[in-house]
Amino acid sequence: MTAPLIQVKNLSTWYPIRRGILARTVGHVKAVNNVNLTIGAGETVGLVGESGCGKTTLGRTIIGLEKATTGTISFRGADLTVERTRETRRQIQMIFQDPATSLNPRMTICEIVTEGMAAHGMLGADEPSAPRAGAGERPLPYRGADRRSARDEAALKLLHDVGLDETALHRYPFEFSGGQRQRISVARALSLRPSLIICDEAVSALDVSVQAQVINLLLDLKDKYNLSYLFISHDLSVVKFISDRIAVMYLGHIVEEGDAAAIIENPKHPYTQALISAIPVPGVERKKRQILKGELPSPAKPPPGCPFHTRCPYAMPICKEIFPDMKPAEGRNVACHLMDVGKKKA
Numbered sequence: 001m002t003a004p005l006i007q008v009k010n011l012s013t014w015y016p017i018r019r020g021i022l023a024r025t026v027g028h029v030k031a032v033n034n035v036n037l038t039i040g041a042g043e044t045v046g047l048v049g050e051s052g053c054g055k056t057t058l059g060r061t062i063i064g065l066e067k068a069t070t071g072t073i074s075f076r077g078a079d080l081t082v083e084r085t086r087e088t089r090r091q092i093q094m095i096f097q098d099p100a101t102s103l104n105p106r107m108t109i110c111e112i113v114t115e116g117m118a119a120h121g122m123l124g125a126d127e128p129s130a131p132r133a134g135a136g137e138r139p140l141p142y143r144g145a146d147r148r149s150a151r152d153e154a155a156l157k158l159l160h161d162v163g164l165d166e167t168a169l170h171r172y173p174f175e176f177s178g179g180q181r182q183r184i185s186v187a188r189a190l191s192l193r194p195s196l197i198i199c200d201e202a203v204s205a206l207d208v209s210v211q212a213q214v215i216n217l218l219l220d221l222k223d224k225y226n227l228s229y230l231f232i233s234h235d236l237s238v239v240k241f242i243s244d245r246i247a248v249m250y251l252g253h254i255v256e257e258g259d260a261a262a263i264i265e266n267p268k269h270p271y272t273q274a275l276i277s278a279i280p281v282p283g284v285e286r287k288k289r290q291i292l293k294g295e296l297p298s299p300a301k302p303p304p305g306c307p308f309h310t311r312c313p314y315a316m317p318i319c320k321e322i323f324p325d326m327k328p329a330e331g332r333n334v335a336c337h338l339m340d341v342g343k344k345k346a
Ligand SMILES: Nc1ncnc2c1ncn2[C@@H]1O[C@H](COP(=O)(O)OP(=O)(O)OP(=O)(O)O)[C@@H](O)[C@H]1O
Pocket: 015, 029, 030, 031, 049, 050, 051, 052, 053, 054, 055, 056, 057, 058, 234, 299
């Protein structure tokens, strides 16, 4: 792995459960529970797991949309749970699943993709350093035309980078397809020259062929803009194409984490094995699918011991009592008591 850009340590994000007219806190949804995760500079980390396992909450906590309950998020050495400067806010951007709701329908594409730049003083003609009228002087001529052209130029460059042209500039989001709208979301995120983009189910709502186009675009932009990605998806078959490393999440915990190819080829955690066996392989007769029995337990009342023991085909008595710590195993980290059994036998 390259030098760490983000280091998440012992991070928990719990949502309070409130009841009654006094809204007393009667418990917590432990959406993210004691998570450790590192994203290196220029690296793509895929975060996978079933619906409700805490992927979005982890992404939202890293970007600051949710408050961490405990733990630290270090960005280039600065702890974001203590302070987020304007500069660190600019450096981390997020793309959401549904651009139809995340793009303002009343703004033109030009306004959408340059809004953040204007707010951060990144559009030349909008800089506060532009000459101002002194006391007693006549006001300077209206500079709106300059501002517009600076904005247009900046937007045009971004649109070209995401595969759209100038005809998009003064149109509105509803005039574009789902894939094009997601390209506009990517352009908006890129406009602030971030180091990290968190893509939360960014291609999940798109057709398979359009998914591939947007993933290829993200891969091209990664090199061009020197980006890191946290690529969140419930779909391992998508994550495996884009990720350098993969982190598998279950009920608020990371249960396996390491090199993407190693995990896809040879998953060690029983939950990862079940996820991978469910990936359809075109042209090849489906391997014996490992169907996960039972429901995902509630993160408000996680089971004791290993969080996966209620559904694990290999559960042992110890699994119901003792939480398995993350340990190195065959070039990745795994949280499963089976790893100790293997070592004892060896
Ligand atoms: N604002 C909230 N208040 C209370 N509980 C929440 C809130 N947001 C999420 N949760 C709960 O936290 C848990 C994790 O949710 P989260 O959205 O992070 O999961 P996810 O892995 O992103 O799921 P999906 O794949 O469906 O997007 C779920 O049980 C969810 O119901």
